[in-house]
Amino acid sequence: MSQTVPPVAPWSPKDKDSRWPVILTSIIDNIYRRNHNISMGADRDSHVDMVNNGKELISKLAELKYGMAHNRALVDLPDDGGLDIVVYNRELKRLEEENNNTWFTAPWLFAEYRLIRAWFALMPLWQQYDPFLEQKTSAFKASGNAIYHIANTMLELGSGEKGYLKEEQLEILFDEMIQMCLWGNATDLSLLPTMDYSDIHTLQSVGKAARAAGQAFILRNDSKAVWQLVRSLKDARIDIILDNSPLQLFTDLVLADFLVTHTPFVSQVIFHPKLIPWFVSDVVPGDYAALLSSSTDWASFFNSGTSEEHSKDDIRSLDELMSRWRAYVSDGTFKLAVDPSTPLGIPSPTEGDGTLKTAETFWTLPNSFWSLPSQEILCTSLKGSGLVIFKGDLKLTADVKWPPTTSFSDAIGPVRGLFPILSLRTCKAEVVVGLEEGVAERLSATEPGWRVTGKYGLISLEP
The missing domain is CATH 1.20.930.60 (Transcription Elongation Factor S-II; Chain A)
Structure with missing residues (x-):
């Protein structure tokens, strides 16, 4: 390879x-x-x-x-x-x-x-034990306020039948959805050992004021260009390369729901998980299946171990949203790139020819995504997408010492031009690209740990 x-x-x-x-x-x-x-x-x-x-x-x-x-x-x-x-x-x-x-x-x-x-x-x-599942579940239980708030908001846009909103409404809502998906990544569980629940609630805040304040921390923001690309689509397929679970997976599903329910631009969303537990909170097939389970008692789940009580309307909104998502799974509008019941593990090769039996194996290989063009099956599939959304760009750009002013286009190397790419990433590792001159130097002088705290984010598009 x-x-x-x-x-x-x-x-x-x-x-x-x-x-x-x-x-x-x-x-x-x-x-x-x-x-x-x-x-x-x-x-x-x-x-x-x-x-x-x-x-x-x-x-x-x-x-x-x-x-x-x-x-x-x-x-x-x-x-x-x-x-x-x-x-x-x-x-x-x-x-x-x-x-x-x-x-x-x-x-x-x-x-x-x-x-x-x-x-x-x-x-x-x-063999089938996920050592990170307990942490994922605990973090999600601490997210009840954010989950119910989002569910109520989505149902206010209209429940039941699909209904396309006016374009001026869509653009505003799309910008909010993108920010929600960006900051959902702030709860990567590899950071949680040094955070308490009050920190988690702060990072998960989804109110209008929080989103407005959040824009000040987006160091590169291509959201307007992303919107122009999305609105040029018609009944397109979107692919999301999943990163963390569970809250970020929930927000990814919310973005997908918004696009297929309220716009004419997207008709299907394919979600790409990891096949093995990877970097603490990354999504495996079982996480996707568990989130969309019809048997979860959300009232008991989110109140378990807390003193918080949520209204019947909150619970009804979440149940209704989940029901809609399960219907989308049933009719193929939402699709996991592998069977949701896929057990943990990397499949063996096919006929000894050295090719990957399951294309999704690629996401946990040791090399960066610069080698994606060599993955013919996966690459061919992604070329049929109207937009491929990478939740994070650490392996997309490679975890190397790029100068911060390196263009996003240059940093993704051979992947450039294969298909439209959107990277939504909060800064939790040293690699950063696409910044204007002087930004990195200013932050390094005032906030020495700015590259890794998750406080800052990047919305990067390569059309």
């Missing part, structure tokens, strides 16, 4: 305040609690092997955490049957030849999460 590499040095953990040790600790704690609950259960005797496997996972993770702190070399990934293991290990070999295969020298966005997934995959009793 060919890989095109940007002509700029990558970021490595030594350049960053890495959150990985914190995340590893949270996985260890999660497995420990799971083991404890099993051991205290009435049927504990039948789950001895699972508990023992859990202890083995904890030991491996603790050793990995120690290796991170002591700049050990990255190890080859064990073969769990996925073709991508070959890709990862080939890249590891290249890094070793370049003397860049230790924890402080390897590219930051690389191996450890795939290694963790391989450990889980090789233990049948833990």
